[in-house]
Amino acid sequence: MSExxxxxxxxxxxxxxxxxxxxEDLRVVFAGDGGLSKLLGRGKGVRAVDGVxxxxxxxxxxxxxxxxxxxxxxxxxxxxxLTRTTSGRVLFGGEQVTRLRGGAVRRFxxxxxxxxxxxxxxxxxxMRVSRLLMEPYAIHDVPQADQYxxxxxxxxxxxxxxxxxxxxxELSGGQARRVGIARALALRPRLIVADxxxxxxxxxxxxxxxxxxxxxxxxxxxxxMIITHAxxxxxxxxxxxxxxxxxxxxxxxxxxxxxxxxxxxxxxxLIAAIPEMxxxxxxxxxxxxxxxxxxxxxxxxxxxxxxxxxxVADCRTIDPVLEEAGPGRWVACHQWREVAVAAPDVxx
Numbered sequence: 001m002s003e004x005x006x007x008x009x010x011x012x013x014x015x016x017x018x019x020x021x022x023x024e025d026l027r028v029v030f031a032g033d034g035g036l037s038k039l040l041g042r043g044k045g046v047r048a049v050d051g052v053x054x055x056x057x058x059x060x061x062x063x064x065x066x067x068x069x070x071x072x073x074x075x076x077x078x079x080x081x082l083t084r085t086t087s088g089r090v091l092f093g094g095e096q097v098t099r100l101r102g103g104a105v106r107r108f109x110x111x112x113x114x115x116x117x118x119x120x121x122x123x124x125x126x127m128r129v130s131r132l133l134m135e136p137y138a139i140h141d142v143p144q145a146d147q148y149x150x151x152x153x154x155x156x157x158x159x160x161x162x163x164x165x166x167x168x169x170e171l172s173g174g175q176a177r178r179v180g181i182a183r184a185l186a187l188r189p190r191l192i193v194a195d196x197x198x199x200x201x202x203x204x205x206x207x208x209x210x211x212x213x214x215x216x217x218x219x220x221x222x223x224x225m226i227i228t229h230a231x232x233x234x235x236x237x238x239x240x241x242x243x244x245x246x247x248x249x250x251x252x253x254x255x256x257x258x259x260x261x262x263x264x265x266x267x268x269x270l271i272a273a274i275p276e277m278x279x280x281x282x283x284x285x286x287x288x289x290x291x292x293x294x295x296x297x298x299x300x301x302x303x304x305x306x307x308x309x310x311x312v313a314d315c316r317t318i319d320p321v322l323e324e325a326g327p328g329r330w331v332a333c334h335q336w337r338e339v340a341v342a343a344p345d346v347x348x
Contacts, residue, residue, distance in 0.1 A: 018057060018058065019055040019056065019057055019091075020056055020057055020058045020060075020092065020093060020190060020191060020223050021054075021055065021056040021079060021090075021091070021092055021112070021191055021223070021225070022054075022055050022056075022089075022090075022091040022092075023052055023053060023054045023055070023075075023079060023088065023089070023090055023091075024053055024088055024089040024090075024091070025051050025052075025053060025087070025088040025089070026049055026051070026052045026053070026075070026078060026079075026085060026087075026088035026089070026090065027047070027049055027050060027051055027052075027085065027086045027087045027088050028047075028048045028049040028071075028074050028075075028078050028083065028084070028085055028086055028247075029045045029046065029047050029048070029086040030045055030046040030048055031045050045296070046295045046296045047246075047247050047295055047298070048071045048074040048247055048295060049071045049074050049075050049078060049085075049247050050071070050246070050247035050248050051088070051248065052071075052075060052088075052244075052247075052248065052249055053249070053322075054242055054249065054252070056191065056223050056225055057223065058190065058221070058223055059217075059221045059222070059223055060223050060224075060239050060240070061217060061223070061224040061225075061226060061234075061237045061238045061239050061240075062223075062224070062225050062226070062238060062239070062240050062241075062242060063226045063228065063231075063233075063234025063235075063237070063238035063240070063241045063242070063255065064076070064225060064226065064227050064228070064234075064241075064242050064244060065228060065229065065230070065231050065234060065241060065242070065243050065244065065270060066229065066243060066244035066245055066270075067229055067245075067292050068229060068292070069246075069292045069295065070244040070245050070246060070247070070292065071244055071246070071247040071248075071295070072195075072227045072228075072229075072244055073117075073195055073227055074247075075227075075244070076114065076193045076195060076225060076227050077114075078090065079097075079112075079193065079225070080109070080112055080113075080114055080193060081097050081098065081100070081105065081108070081109075082114065085098055092108060092111070092112060092191075093111075093190075095108070106139075106140060110140050110187050110189070111187075111189050111190045111191065112189060112190065112191040112192075112193070113184045113187065113189045113191070113192055113193070114184075114192075114193045114194075114195065115177075115180050115181060115184050115192060115193070115194040115195065115197060116180070116195055117195040117196040117199050118199075118200075119173065119176035119177040119179070119180045120168050120169070120171075120173075120176050122180060123168040123176060123179060123180065123183075124168070125167060125168055125169060126167075127167070127168075128164065128165055128166065128167055129150075129154075129163050129164050129165070129166055129167075129168075129171070129179055130150045130164040130165065132168075132179060132183060133150050133153045133154075133164075133179070133182055133183055133186060134147075134150065134186075135183075136183060136186045136187050137186065137187075140187060142187070147186075148185075148186060150164050151164075153182040153183075153185065153186055154182060156182055156185055156216070157178040157179070157181050157182040157185075157212060157216075158178070158212065159175060159178050159179070159182070163175065163179075172205075173200050173201055173205065174201055174205035174208060174209065177197065177201070177209055178209070178212065181209075181212065181213070181216070185216065185220070185222075188220075189222065190222065190223060191222070191223045191224070191225065192222055192223070192224050192225075193224070193225045193227065194213070194224060194225070194226050194227065195227045196227060196228055196229070197209055197210075197213065197226065197228070197233075198210065198228075198233060206233075210233070210236050210237060213226075213237060214236070214237055217237070224237065226238060230274070231258075231259070231267075231270050231271055231274060232274045234255065235255060235259060238255040239254065239255060240252065240253065240254055240255060240328075241253065241254075241255050241258045243258075243264060243266060243267045243270065245266050245292075245303060245304055246292065246293065246295050246298050246303040246304075247295055248303070248332065249322065249330075249332070250264045250266055250267070250304065250331065250332045250333065251263055251264040251266075251267045251329075251330065251331045251332070251333075252322075252329075252330050252331075253325075253326075253328050253329040253330065254328055254329075257326075257328075257329060259271065261340060262339070263325050263329065263331040263333065263336040263339055263340055264304075264331050264332070264333045264336060264339065265304065265308045265309065265310045265333065265335070265339055266304050266307075266308075268339060289307060290306070290307055293306065299316075300316065300317060301314070301315055301316045301317045301318055301319055302315040302316075302318070302319065302320050302332075302333070302334065310333075310335040310338060310339055310342075311335070312334065312335065314334050315334055315335070318334065320332045320333055320334050325340075
C-alpha cells in the first residue's frame with residue numbers, strides 16, 4: 001500500500017460508503033500576482049486548500065474550524081463549485097461535481113446551498129423579504145405545488161409574517177440571517193454550508209441562531225457544513241470536527257473526542273482560547289502566539305512548527321501526514337502522542 005493510500009483520511013474518517021459530500025485530495029491554488037513577487041521568487045501562488053479529504057454523510061453536521069486564512073471558506077466555496085478547483089474531486093451523491101455542465105449544475109445547486117457570512121450583503125437591497133424568499137423557486141423553475149409559502153418559510157425560522165414587506169436594510173442582523181436561512185431551506189436542500197453563522201451577532205442572537213439550526217436539523221434531517229473560527233460554536237451542533245491550518249486538515253474526529261482529548265497542538269490551542277463562562281473558574285491559556293503565516297510562503301516541514309511549543313527538530317523539516325490515532329480520529333503531527341498525555345494548559 002502506498003503512503004498516500006495508507007494516510008488519506010477519507011478512507012477512514014467516517015468508514016461510511018454513503019457519503020453525501022466527499023472531497024478527495026482537493027486543492028485550490030490561486031495564481032501568484034506577478035510583478036515584484038515574481039522577481040523575489042514569491043510568485044508561485046497561494047495554496048488556499050492543499051490536499052483535503054473529507055466526507056459529510058446525510059443528516060450529519062461537520063464543523064470546519066480554524067483561524068482566518070486557514071482555507072475554511074475557500075474549501076466551502078470549492079465544495080459547492082462556487083470557486084474553481086485546481087485538482088482533486090468533489091462528489092455529491094456519488095456524482096463528480098466538477099464535471100457537471102448546464103442543467104446538471106443547476107440541479108446540484110438546488111440540493112447544496114450556502115448561507116454566506118454577511119447576511120445583509122447576500123440579500124438584494126432592492127427586493128422585499130417576500131420576493132427574496134420566492135426567488136429560488138423562479139431560478140430553479142419549481143412548480144407551485146412544491147413551493148412553501150412566504151408565511152411558511154418565515155414560520156420555519158421563527159420570524160413574524162409582517163417582515164415579508166420589509167427590505168433587508170430594515171432587518172436586524174439576526175433577522176437578516178434568519179431570512180438567509182429560510183431562503184436556503186426553500187429548496188429543501190440535502191446540504192447547507194453555513195459560513196460563520198453567528199458572526200456579528202450578540203450572544204443572545206447568536207445563541208438563538210444556533211438553537212434554530214439545531215431545531216431545523218432535527219426536523220428536516222438536513223446535513224450541515226459549519227465554517228467557523230470558534231470551536232465553541234461548532235461544539236453545540238457538530239457530530240464531527242475538522243481543524244484546518246494553512247489549507248490543510250490537521251485533525252479530524254468526533255466532536256466530543258476533539259474537545260475532550262485534542263491531539264494536535266493547534267487544536268489544543270483553539271480549545272484553550274475558548275473563554276470560560278464563569279470568571280471564578282480557572283482560565284485556560286492561549287497556547288499559540290503570533291500570526292498565522294502567509295499561505296503564499298508557508299514554513300517548511302510542519303506548517304505549524306514556528307508557533308508550536310511541542311515542536312522538535314523533525315517538525316522543521318518533515319511534513320507530517322494524517323495518521324490514524326484511533327477509531328475515526330486522524331491527526332497530522334509528529335508529536336501527537338506527547339500532546340495526548342501532556343498536562344492541561346491553564347493559568348490562574
